[in-house]
Amino acid sequence: MAYLVLARKHRPKNFSEMVGQEHVVQALANALGTQRLHHAYLFTGTRGVGKTTVSRILAKSLNCQGPDGTGGITATPCGVCQACRDIDSGRFVDYTELDAASNRGVDEVQSLLEQAVYKPVQGRFKVFMIDEVHMLSNTAFNAMLKTLEEPPEYLKFVLATTDPQKVPVTVLSRCLQFNLRPMAPETILEHLTRVMATEAVPAEPQALRLLARAARGSMRDALSLTDQAIAYGNGELVEGGVRQMLGSVDRGHVFRLIDALARGDGKTVVEISEGLRRDGLSAASTLEEMTAVLQAMAVLQAVPARAAAAETGDSEAAETARLAAEMAPEETQLLYSLCLHGRAELGLAPDEYAALTMVLLRPLAFKPGDAQLAAGSAEKKTLNEPKRPPAAAVSAPVIAPSMPPAPAPAAEPPPWDEEEFAAAADVESPSAPPGPRLPVVDAPKARPAAPIDAQAPAKVQAMPLRVQGTAGQRDMPQAQHAASAPIEPSEEGDFWFATVTRMVAQELIGALARELALQSQLVGRDEDQWLLRIERESLGQAGSRDKLQGALAALGHSVKIAIEIGAVSDSPARRNKLAAEARQRAAEEAIHNDPLVQSMMRDFDARIVPGSLRPV
CATH class of the missing domain: 1.20.272.10 (Zinc Finger, Delta Prime; domain 3)
Structure with missing residues (x-):
């Protein structure tokens, strides 16, 4: 006799031999015991968890005749009657298994449904088992919907799939679904x-x-x-x-x-x-x-x-x-x-x-290391930290303000004690994280208040300021300083601004030619040639210059344009920017000086959101 593999030899023959699927076994056993049988069952789960096995046991339970041939529907099939032995061997005429992976068309499903009109030959029920049902085509699903919804009383459908998401909802709603879980090790x-x-x-x-x-x-x-x-x-x-x-x-x-x-x-x-x-x-x-x-x-x-x-x-x-x-x-x-x-x-x-x-x-x-490793890492982290000067050398630079100096006070309070300041500067919080620390300075002790003379004018004391540095100011492009400076009107600048404004309004120039006109300064002009100055060489391309010459010719200026690279102090773009800034300031002043706004700020502590004002 040929060797039978363990997976087939030890396939469970009844519900009591199944392992790992107690929730399914209990539901089916109770339904069989109380004769509350559904006409369609859907078993889902991964491979090798017992979908086909449950289907065969259910078919035996429905068709078992008992050892003496007088048995009925039961949750414990005998396994010795003709129906049980034929189902186990795969030759029971009323139990049909269809592999939907290789028979997925409407013709195969239609030939299966044609058998549904005939009553069982040997058993009590006909059982149609369709494995991997999600592989059926849409037309095949549609062909079986009516029979699946209202089959004859002697017909039971058992569907099995490893991918229930691919089964149409119309099929799921007609079936009693059981999910077979993967088994624990x-x-x-x-x-x-x-x-x-x-x-x-x-x-x-x-x-x-x-x-x-x-x-x-x-x-x-x-x-x-x-x-x-x-x-x-x-x-x-x-x-x-x-x-x-x-x-x-x-x-x-x-x-x-x-x-x-x-x-x-x-x-x-x-x-x-x-x-x-x-x-x-x-x-x-x-x-x-x-x-x-x-x-x-x-x-x-x-x-x-x-x-x-x-x-x-x-x-x-x-x-x-x-x-x-x-x-x-x-x-x-x-x-x-x-x-x-x-x-x-x-x-x-x-x-x-x-x-x-x-x-x-x-x-x-x-992973944090031991104390020595932590100390070594802390030392590595502080290699690039700037060393603090001695406490006695700590001083705050005093920056003279740009406003006129205030009159000297009559009496100036005594300065902090340098030793006291140095001791306070070295105090570090023990709970502070490692890394660079700034000196912590305690507030000076309260001193007795001097008598206030109501007639004496208020005195302002200059305090030392600490600044970040002026490196960023030194690196600022000169163009930004020039953009904020006012423009000295000139005849050439006024003429060029009016000419460019007309060309833009009449849409004679666009894109790069418009940028060339707005960002340039008219340096000089004669009857047949004008000289423009630009800061960026990329603006003076030949195509942009030719389009600008054509727009000028449309206005009656048939001239050639020469371009030089240099600092621009007066251009239409700068004039437009200064005009926009002036309108913005006027709008802000109008809002701030409005009586209603002032009353709301005074009575309801209202605030104007910065950047929310725009001139109309």
Whole structure:
């Protein structure tokens, strides 16, 4: 007899044998027990979680005749009657399975629906099972809508899909939907242990645990990997062989890496990374295993009670609990995030092991060192800080204001004591962060107030000012100073401003030619040639000059334009800017002098938002 793979040999035959889908089993069992049967069922979930298995068990439950042939609808099919045996073997005439991935057209669906008009031949119900139903075409979905909504009483639809988002809403609304969840590694591990005991295959618990994790929630994948591991291990499951077959990294390397990162031992991290390179172990698998361990550590740190409930026989669980106690929770979260995002960086680097080393060393850059390391880093950070002069040499520069000096006061209060100022300048807050600090000066002690003479005029005392510096003023372009200076009207400037204004108003010039006219200064003119001065050479292109000459010719000035580069003191653009500034000032003065505005500012403490005033 040919060998039957484990995934088919150990397929559940009834609801009691199913694992990991208790919520679906309970709902279907209760419905079958109370005879509250729906006409269409939709089972969704990832691969290998039991969609087809549930469909076959449901078909057996609907058509089971019992060992003596007198049974009815039941949640516990006997498995020995003709209907149960035929459904298990796939030859029951009233149970039809359609693969929608290869039969997705309207013709295939129509041929299936043609059988719906005939009553069951052997069983109690006809059951149409359509697998991967989301692969059907839109016309095929439309063709089955009416029958799916009101099928004959002897017909049941069972639909299965791994992508329910692609199923039309009109189909979803006609079905009773059940979502089969991915199975937990612990559930898969328990089932694999029972299967290996039934098959009498010696298996190490750690080898089965690796297979359960590699299945990623799919029981069929777990059984298929177990078949492969049995063949690889020549009839037995050993941790080393299973790990080598899967290409997974030994958790021992992962634990040593996390322990070295917790201690800040970069040398050990690099040595382990080089060892992974020599052994040919996958860098992506290393980061994947690290994220799994760090996730378990984060759970233990958030819920300490889980550490006491961990399996005592599992050495990995004990090591995970130890690392969770040694590493701070914030470091665990940081390392988890770096490892998770580091997997995407492996394909970007020319060498994945170099990328792995960088990902592993990155947490050390964010990890605080010991006191000596902290002192060294603090010393490095202060290398570029300017040294403060001695306290006795601290002085504030006095800048003379541009206004006329105020009359000297009759009596000037005594200045601060220099020693007192120096002592106050060296006081630093112990809780202040490292880095450059400014001297903190305490307020002078209160002195007895001098008698105030009501007849004496108010005296203003000049105080020392501290300024940022004048480097920015020295670097300011001269054009900005010239733009703020007033313009001395001239005959050439007035003529050129009027000419440019006419050309712009009549739309004789545009774009670059208009900019040339606005930004230039008419230096001189005669009967056949005018000389313009510009500051930027890019404005004086030949095309712009030719267009400007054509516009002047349209106004009756048939002249040629010569251009020179130099400082411009009078241009139409500057005149327009000064006129706009004058209008803005007039508008602001009008608002500020308005009686209503002044009353609102006085009575309601109103304020004018700076920059909100615009001249009309």
